[in-house]
């Protein structure tokens with residue numbers, strides 16, 4: 001539904017995006033991850049035609065510039081609202097609605113949906129970071145686009161707005177839309193995304209579906225015991241493996257939590273903690289980032 005191929009961009013001779021290709025299928029949310037300066041924002045800007053560089057981006061099979069009203073096909077939030085700082089929120093959004101060919105009457109419900117009814121009279125220049133982010137989201141959603149491209153959309157939002165945004169993005173994807181968002185909030189990506197794409201130094205270094213991450217790494221058990229050596233030996237005798245995690249807890253693979261619990265009870269080894277864990281996007285990201293660090 002949304003795809004990019006061969007995206008590239010240089011600033012003063014330095015390649016900051018270098019051959020990035022990615023696809024966001026209909027019905028899914030893709031998280032774009034990477035360290036500061038990895039090239040995420042530049043990639044999103046290239047996809048939206050806001051930065052000039054190499055490569056192609058297609059939305060529903062056509063370049064964005066070929067769509068008659070691009071804002072009704074793709075909604076974007078790239079930080080900030082745009083618009084004049086002296087314009088009031090309601091007037092700014094009315095202008096956006098006009099440009100999109102959307103009834104101006106839709107502005108009120110769009111602001112209400114994001115809890116900003118009280119802020120309609122504020123000037124854009126008076127908005128807090130979170131409010132500006134919410135106005136940006138209201139603006140992006142105004143044309144009811146099926147594709148969303150969002151740069152750090154959770155930035156500055158309070159917990160209610162985060163929950164609202166997570167639900168809204170999930171709903172848009174579940175209704176057949178495609179959402180691409182960058183974020184440093186790995187727990188949010190973990191809860192929301194179906195796919196993750198990791199960038200480092202302008203390139204895509206890893207990509208995976210969240211299901212594959214879970215499947216590949218398998219479940220593991222986290223334990224805490226005052227007798228880790230005895231527990232490790234008992235687990236090894238039974239075909240599992242115990243590795244220290246953080247100096248207090250340890251990770252067990254090869255046995256499930258019932259097996260670990262029974263084994264500890266049989267051997268009289270105290271356990272202070274026993275938890276079965278699904279591998280997270282955070283662990284995937286950190287393992288990929290570690291490889292990247294060790295090979296750079």
Ligand SMILES: Nc1ncnc2c1ncn2[C@@H]1O[C@H](COP(=O)(O)OP(=O)(O)OP(=O)(O)O)[C@@H](O)[C@H]1O
Nearest residue numbers: 011012016017034035036037038039040041042043
């Ligand atoms: N307008 C610009 N002029 C010069 N260099 C730029 C410009 N915009 C971005 N860069 C450089 O391009 C590289 C990638 O920046 P980009 O903002 O795309 O990274 P990012 O992954 O979004 O980072 P962050 O997570 O910090 O937002 C960085 O080295 C940045 O300094």
